[in-house]
Amino acid sequence: MEFQVLILGSDANAYYMARCTYEAYQKKAHLLAKDRLSFTKYSNILTIEYHDDLWEEEKCIKRINEYLEKNSCPVLIVSTNETYSMFLAKNKDKIFSNGVFFQQDEKILHSLTNKEQFYKTYKKSVLQFPKTYYFDIKKDTLYPDLGFPLIIKPANVILYNHVSFEGKKKIYQIHNQKELDSVIQNIKNSGYQDRLIFQEFIPGDDSYLFDSVVYVDRHKKVKVISFAQIGLQERSKNMVGNAATLINGFNTFDGNVEEMKKTIIEFMENNIAMNGFYEFDLKYNCKKKVFEVLEINARQGRCSYYISALGCNLIETMVRDLIFKETLEYKDLKEEVLLSFVPKNIVKTYIKNTAFQKEALRLWKKRVSPMECKKDKNIKRFFMIKKRLHHYKVEYENSDWEE
Numbered sequence: 001m002e003f004q005v006l007i008l009g010s011d012a013n014a015y016y017m018a019r020c021t022y023e024a025y026q027k028k029a030h031l032l033a034k035d036r037l038s039f040t041k042y043s044n045i046l047t048i049e050y051h052d053d054l055w056e057e058e059k060c061i062k063r064i065n066e067y068l069e070k071n072s073c074p075v076l077i078v079s080t081n082e083t084y085s086m087f088l089a090k091n092k093d094k095i096f097s098n099g100v101f102f103q104q105d106e107k108i109l110h111s112l113t114n115k116e117q118f119y120k121t122y123k124k125s126v127l128q129f130p131k132t133y134y135f136d137i138k139k140d141t142l143y144p145d146l147g148f149p150l151i152i153k154p155a156n157v158i159l160y161n162h163v164s165f166e167g168k169k170k171i172y173q174i175h176n177q178k179e180l181d182s183v184i185q186n187i188k189n190s191g192y193q194d195r196l197i198f199q200e201f202i203p204g205d206d207s208y209l210f211d212s213v214v215y216v217d218r219h220k221k222v223k224v225i226s227f228a229q230i231g232l233q234e235r236s237k238n239m240v241g242n243a244a245t246l247i248n249g250f251n252t253f254d255g256n257v258e259e260m261k262k263t264i265i266e267f268m269e270n271n272i273a274m275n276g277f278y279e280f281d282l283k284y285n286c287k288k289k290v291f292e293v294l295e296i297n298a299r300q301g302r303c304s305y306y307i308s309a310l311g312c313n314l315i316e317t318m319v320r321d322l323i324f325k326e327t328l329e330y331k332d333l334k335e336e337v338l339l340s341f342v343p344k345n346i347v348k349t350y351i352k353n354t355a356f357q358k359e360a361l362r363l364w365k366k367r368v369s370p371m372e373c374k375k376d377k378n379i380k381r382f383f384m385i386k387k388r389l390h391h392y393k394v395e396y397e398n399s400d401w402e403e
Helices: 012-025 056-071 083-088 106-113 113-119 156-163 178-192 259-273 304-310 314-323 342-349 353-360 379-398
Strands: 004-008 029-033 046-050 075-079 132-136 150-154 171-175 196-200 209-216 220-225 228-233 245-247 278-286 290-297 331-333 337-340
Touching: 004 056, 012 029, 012 046, 012 304, 012 314, 012 342, 046 337, 056 075, 056 083, 075 083, 106 113, 113 196, 113 278, 113 290, 150 156, 150 178, 150 337, 156 304, 209 245, 209 259, 209 304, 209 337, 220 259, 220 304, 220 314, 228 342, 228 353, 228 379, 245 304, 245 342, 245 353, 259 278, 278 379, 304 337, 337 353, 342 353, 342 379
Parallel strands: 004 029, 004 075, 029 046, 220 331
Antiparallel strands: 132 196, 150 171, 150 196, 209 220, 209 228, 209 278, 228 245, 245 337, 278 290
């Protein structure tokens, strides 16, 4: 059966999903994008068109249908962020019938993308969370007393993605009252008018962070699960919270990984039961000896490409499930694989967990780099990648993030 792949977005996530398409089927995915980002700008393994109005719901659906109208075959529609996922969920009946995508429930999707709703909705589930408080930026004046350092992040990710201001970060690590006052004022001045999440900081360097990718098939059963230890986060202001280096099937702590995977599967099948890729962000609490869930992304994450190296191509998984209606076999991805966005000198310099660092260097020659595709031969892209790798040195040297 002939089919096409339509990806919404132009970031790193969009690039590696296009890469998955090319690697699995030797065909170019088509991208609809708002921003001309370097990740996809110079690629030869995809086609792309830009629309400045793509973050307007009606216009986005119109653009999708315009592409669907040009193709009589099924078209797999892939979202790369929360905004597009919500557009798809809210407009199922308006998208032409040859568009194939995750049939996600708007209410459940909201419970995952809105962090306040997430923590409140699943407070009594099998998952464990850090101590969390909520701050209404429009009317609250007294801050929750969590001590310092503490973590602040927007409750409404979709609204926050649509504001821009100097010093904007995905996650804020606050060390004192002066920083707290400044961050709150900056966010308030940006036009963001929803709640903020105040959360206790779980002690531990970046290696206390873990990533789990889950795929729930159309029958609402978990068919894929991974569990990777992160050694290093990104350090630029808008990228902290994203893994820079991780190893699947590896753990330097005494937390019970197999038990946690069972917990994740139980949660997904009993509480969510909704077709799609999901990414769990976790941190190991060494005092409690448990993995605490920081958030769940209702999509593949920025670093999820590593499961392709484990024999689970993300696009192929979706195509087999949603277009060919195959019965997927269950895959518990336990094999070790190293993914790294950053160059070797960053791994040597900034990873604090020596056991993780040693293993990363041992696996280095076989590492997975989502942005470096040998089949994507474009001289402008080659120099862009080299420039980006070099720029990591500046980002890490100038970062104010403390582990």
